[in-house]
Amino acid sequence: MIDRAAVEAVLNAIPDPATGRGLVDAGVPKGLTVSEDRAGFVIEVPADRTAAYAPVRDAAEAALKAMPGMARVSVILTAETAPAARKASLSPAAVEQTRARAPVPTDRPAHVRRVLAIASGKGGVGKSTVSVNLAAALARRGLRVGILDADVHGPSLPTMLGLSGKPDYVDGAMVPHTAHGLKAMSVGLLTQASDAMVWRGPMASQALTQMLTQTRWGTEAEPLDILVVDLPPGTGDVQLTLIQKTPLDGAVIVSTPQEVALADARRAHALFAKVNVPTLGLIENMSGDVFGRGGGEAEAGRLSIPYLGDLPLDAALRQGGDAGVPVVVGDPDGEIAARFARFAERVAAVLLPTG
Ligand SMILES: Nc1ncnc2c1ncn2[C@@H]1O[C@H](COP(=O)(O)OP(=O)(O)O)[C@@H](O)[C@H]1O
Ligand SMILES: [Mg+2]
Structure with a gap:
């Protein structure tokens, strides 16, 4: 000790x-x-x-x-991070600069076949809601799925999956909680909310590295098929460092019609493109809200990335999150679950083509 x-x-x-x-x-x-x-x-x-x-x-x-x-x-x-570099973080020069000072590269987490990032340009667009429901939909396909809440600024997995309590340590590794068949780990379980507020880039990436590589996601005999990572929102240096250090196999971008209008989704895509992480698709969330619908599909077309579909503003989605039971689990035959099943099918087809 x-x-x-x-x-x-x-x-x-x-x-x-x-x-x-x-x-x-x-x-x-x-x-x-x-x-x-x-x-x-x-x-x-x-x-x-x-x-x-x-x-x-x-x-x-x-x-x-x-x-x-x-x-x-x-x-x-x-x-x-100098303020100037922060602003220019999407230029190739800035990416190179960040690479040059990149912290220790992260190893691939053991016994995890694929790592999928869920990202958004802004907070509050439904990134965590999509993360948990997509993870649950992937699990319903018979895959072994984990979910890692890396959003140091607003960890919401504990609430959305009904988790509490620090993870156990066994043989030097953290044992993830299991909720609704998902292996789950959240920065919110490791630290007080007040600590998370003061975390900056390096701290955030260290926390992610630890949760990624020091959690027993799977075993030799039963590896995790897909680990879904709920990234912090934004397209700045924190996100850049995280995605550079994390061995990502693909990303899904969540955006609202309003966010599409503000070009935040485009910036999120550009961030992944810079580090050669393929964007597997865009999901338009809260579609039909005051900001309209359909912008996501057009934007995905402009960016030449797949459009996975939209999710309506739906009270059950919010209530499921508040209650710790994702809609995909609570109402598996409903319309929302059907949409997530389609998203999951397409994501799985790209990440694990042979099953
Ligand atoms: N399609 C939707 N319909 C209704 N409420 C939603 C929808 N998507 C997300 N929400 C709610 O919006 C809030 C923000 O969503 P969340 O997933 O926490 O966003 P983020 O992780 O991007 O910050 C939550 O209260 C969530 O329940
Ligand atoms: Mg969130």
């Missing part, structure tokens, strides 16, 4: 190049997590200081690894 104070003492024996003080006293380690047999944190420095801090990262990593009982150490060195 690794002790947090011991970890801090080890880190504090290493001087911070900027101040000469111990790393902990200087406040260098951000988001220090210590658990059973592992420890990790982020060093976030101005872009022109990353070289100076590389030896610090290496020293910290070596010192922590030398602690008795320590099985895994993850120290991520990352550059603070």
Whole structure:
């Protein structure tokens, strides 16, 4: 059992190049997590200081690894994001820049065949609603499905799937909850909402990496077929870092008619295109709302991506989310479930063509 104070003492024996003080006293380690047999944190420095801090990262990593009982150490060195770079995050140069300072690449999660991202340009468009119902619809096809709520700014899976309680740790891995036949993990189960508010890019991506690679999604004998990842909304640096570090096999973009009008869906697609993640389709949600309908289909055509279809504004969809029982599960023969079954069929056909 690794002790947090011991970890801090080890880190504090290493001087911070900027101040000469111990790393902990200087406040260098951000988001220090210590658990059973592992420890990790982020060093976030101005872009022109990353070289100076590389030896610090290496020293910290070596010192922590030398602690008795320590099985895994993850120290991520990352550059603070300059506001200018944030704005330009979709330009090729900015992507290159982000790649150059990209944190440790994430391994593929063990025993997971395909990873599918659900993304949107804005929050509140139904990304999580689509994530849980699409996951449930994929599971109804007989697939083994997991769902990872990576939305650090508004984790909603605990509510939408009726989950609570921290996951168990067994042999150094987190055991996902099971809800409605889905293996589920949420950043909301690992942290208090108030913590999540202050998380920034590197923290968000570290949390995602941990949930992705340190969760027992499947076993050798029974691998997960598809892991659905509910990404944080937006098309900025946080999302870029996440999708660069995550081994994604495809993305589905959710947008409302209004969001289509604002070109947010286009930006989301561009973000995936930059990192060569195929957009498997666009779903127009809350169709027929005050913002009309049909914009999604036209936009998908312009972007040359498949249009998966629309979802009406439907009280049952909202109530299902509030009650922790996705509509696809609560009303499996209904019209909404039928739509998700079609989305699932098309997504599965692309991700797992041979079944
Ligand atoms: N088609 C829909 N009809 C009615 N309510 C919806 C629909 N899609 C989403 N909602 C509701 O809208 C709110 C935001 O949806 P959510 O899935 O949490 O969005 P996001 O994850 O994009 O922030 C939730 O209260 C959800 O229940
Ligand atoms: Mg959400």
